Amino acid sequence: MELKEKELIHLAQNGDDEAFTELVRIHDQRVLQFALSMLGNMQDAQDVYQESFLRAYLKITSFRFESEFSTWLNRIVMNMSLNRIRQRKVKRFFSIEQKKEAEEYWDIPEKQEDQNDPEQLLLSREFFANVTEQLSCLPPRQRSVFVMKHLHGYKISEIAETLQMAPGTIKNQLFRAVRKLRKSLKEFC
Secondary structure, eight states: OOHHHHHHHHHHHTTOHHHHHHHHHHHHHHHHHHHHHHHSSHHHHHHHHHHHHHHHHHHGGGOOSSSOHHHHHHHHHHHHHHHHHHHHOSOOOOOHHHHHHHHHHHTOOOOGGGGGOHHHHHHHHHHHHHHHHHHTTSOHHHHHHHIIIIITOOOHHHHHHHHTOOHHHHHHHHHHHHHHHHHHTGGGO
8 A cells, every 4th residue: 555545544543534545536437337337338337436425435444454445445436336236236337328328438449450451340249238238147246356367457355355254165156157258258269
């Protein structure tokens, strides 16, 4: 944890709202992307984003510097996202608008050679939309592990710490998620 971030946390714990605002500024983009990855639509992601920072603001005094601030914050976002998923009860599939929204938000990377090939560009966008849709079909824990590892680049140990699970369990959940995604996306491979 950077010294500046540590100082901001101490200030926020002592009631400095500007310090907390700076912590939000540092982490806001990643938190919104993480929530969007978990929930699949911008409306729910923005709600979880706001609820997560509100919860962090109310609980900042309970942060004990035993882990990274981002890990603590991710745990809040994860819990809020899982709660939102449970509230839905019925699996919702992405609409065309939600797919476009996710595409635009993540700004799908395009290979240099694909920019001149409209068919390849369309296929990559279609593939991304299908991956996004299939992610919504995974059980919440498998989805969260996959999202943290492959969309946000976290290490197994970081995911285990955030989700408070054993690394072996994380690897198992990741294996199952990849196997399900591979099976459901077979037509593109």
